[in-house]
Amino acid sequence: MKAAIEVGHVVKRYGDLTALNDVSFSIEQGEFFGLLGPNGAGKTTLISCMAGLVRPSSGAVNIMGFDAHGDYQHARRQLGMVPQELAFDPFFTVRDTLRWQSGYFGLNKNDAWIDELLHHLGLSDKANANMRQLSGGMKRRVLVAQALVHRPPVMILDEPTAGVDVELRHTLWQFISRLHKEGHTIVLTTHYLEEAEQLCGRIAMLKKGELIALDRTSTLLQQLAGVKLSIKVYNSMFVAALPADVRALCAQAQEVESQKKLTFTLKKAHQVEHVLAAVRMAGGDIEDVAVSQADLEEVFVRMMQADSGLNGLGGHA
Numbered sequence: 001m002k003a004a005i006e007v008g009h010v011v012k013r014y015g016d017l018t019a020l021n022d023v024s025f026s027i028e029q030g031e032f033f034g035l036l037g038p039n040g041a042g043k044t045t046l047i048s049c050m051a052g053l054v055r056p057s058s059g060a061v062n063i064m065g066f067d068a069h070g071d072y073q074h075a076r077r078q079l080g081m082v083p084q085e086l087a088f089d090p091f092f093t094v095r096d097t098l099r100w101q102s103g104y105f106g107l108n109k110n111d112a113w114i115d116e117l118l119h120h121l122g123l124s125d126k127a128n129a130n131m132r133q134l135s136g137g138m139k140r141r142v143l144v145a146q147a148l149v150h151r152p153p154v155m156i157l158d159e160p161t162a163g164v165d166v167e168l169r170h171t172l173w174q175f176i177s178r179l180h181k182e183g184h185t186i187v188l189t190t191h192y193l194e195e196a197e198q199l200c201g202r203i204a205m206l207k208k209g210e211l212i213a214l215d216r217t218s219t220l221l222q223q224l225a226g227v228k229l230s231i232k233v234y235n236s237m238f239v240a241a242l243p244a245d246v247r248a249l250c251a252q253a254q255e256v257e258s259q260k261k262l263t264f265t266l267k268k269a270h271q272v273e274h275v276l277a278a279v280r281m282a283g284g285d286i287e288d289v290a291v292s293q294a295d296l297e298e299v300f301v302r303m304m305q306a307d308s309g310l311n312g313l314g315g316h317a
């Protein structure tokens, strides 16, 4: 079976800036795939390459076997894209907006499907409202409907729930999950790691234009996370005396009301005792200890701040 999306050695340069540096991976049909990375990592550039909106400096993207640039018409038909930006003709009604988009794909009798989309996105009673009369959240629902008017097998969502209220987020995810169950391939960029953790089967992480991790969500969590150990200490002068292996496990050190809170990300539970013993040996006066399962947020922060550990935090109170 051909891949839903094949990204092959994609490089994108803007002048001196390399926004994407030799990125390669493929997404199978039917996957729910997450693309994560901090601001400026290259996520939007990459999905714009997928949608044929940005031309790679070198390399290529294929959508269901069609070159996103060389065969734009065919590739675009396979793809529904929900962009970050809200951009509509304010004088169009919701229905006109969706009819216009259908016409772009040569679909002139698409009202039955448009009605279905409006229904599932809770927009039926807004069908004849002008776009400018809609709230931001409603406009975002129309963006989703617009991406789906031509029933594309592959759907790309660029931070679809940014700034959206809880209810809409819930409605959207219910609908997107349904599409996924029906066999659609879904690619999602998000800053809400919780969403990615719950929804995505695999996750790719981008950092400064490079692909730094790509794995099943569960594997990524197992391999890189594990246990989170937080300790509160009165006196943190001891930090400098901690052995290097323990310092390297420290993901975060912060001041909380004249106390120091150190957070360690550990792969195995038995390391908890090792860290606590090292803190005591170094003269740390432990006030409180909390152990919990690490989540994707920690994996992400850790990977993005790779080798930071206690460096730069000085280890002083």
Ligand SMILES: Nc1ncnc2c1ncn2[C@@H]1O[C@H](COP(=O)(O)OP(=O)(O)OP(=O)(O)O)[C@@H](O)[C@H]1O
Binding pocket: 014, 017, 019, 037, 038, 039, 040, 041, 042, 043, 044, 045, 046
């Ligand atoms: N048209 C452009 N011209 C010049 N530089 C650009 C252009 N588009 C993006 N960039 C730069 O490329 C880099 C990657 O940007 P991109 O928008 O892809 O990141 P992102 O991961 O989507 O970030 P965010 O989470 O903030 O949306 C950034 O440094 C950005 O400033």
